[in-house]
Amino acid sequence: MHKVILDPNIILSGALFGGIPAALLKGIQQKKFELCLSVGLYTEIFDKLIYKFGVDQKILEDVTELLNIGILYNTQALVSLPQDTNDAYLLDLAEESNADYLVTGDKKHLLPLKKWKKTQIISARQAKNILLKDKKKVSVLNSSAQ
Structure with a gap:
């Protein structure tokens, strides 16, 4: 099973507005x-839900x-990004x-990185195509042929 981090804005968008994030x-x-x-990540989600969106x-x-x-993982805050320190905790x-x-969905700071160590950085649409694709296998054998 794939291990996935969803940026707080993806979670908020899915919970509040629907679409691919939902x-x-x-x-x-x-x-x-x-x-x-x-x-x-948990703190940012709930801060925005309560204080920004009410x-x-x-x-x-x-x-x-x-x-x-x-x-839940215990992170050490080891990464520093000069562009946007608010994103460092995700890395x-x-x-x-x-x-x-x-x-x-961060096109300015995170998506341009494309990868961080072994983690691929992708958009919600890419994630949908990768993670939610139908995994049912279609038999190539004709079941009526004996």
Whole structure:
């Protein structure tokens, strides 16, 4: 199973607005991939939900339930990025968790990196195509042929 970090903005977008980010959240619920979390990521999500968006209790409970499916990693804040220090904790999490993918919409700081150590940095659309593709195998044998 792939280990995946979802940028807080992907989680917020999925929880509040739908679209491809919502499909990724559903993928977590269906255990199509493992969600990697850190205290920093968790804090940013809930700070924005409460203070920026002022969401109701039901949304907070739904997001909490979703995040409880993930695995919490203890990060060390070892990475420093001159461009945007707010993103460094995601790269720390990528290192600590050995995540396969970091999914983000950050075209300025994260997506241009393309990779951090062993973690590929991809867009939500790319993640949907990689993580949520139908894995059913179609038989090439004609079942009526004996």
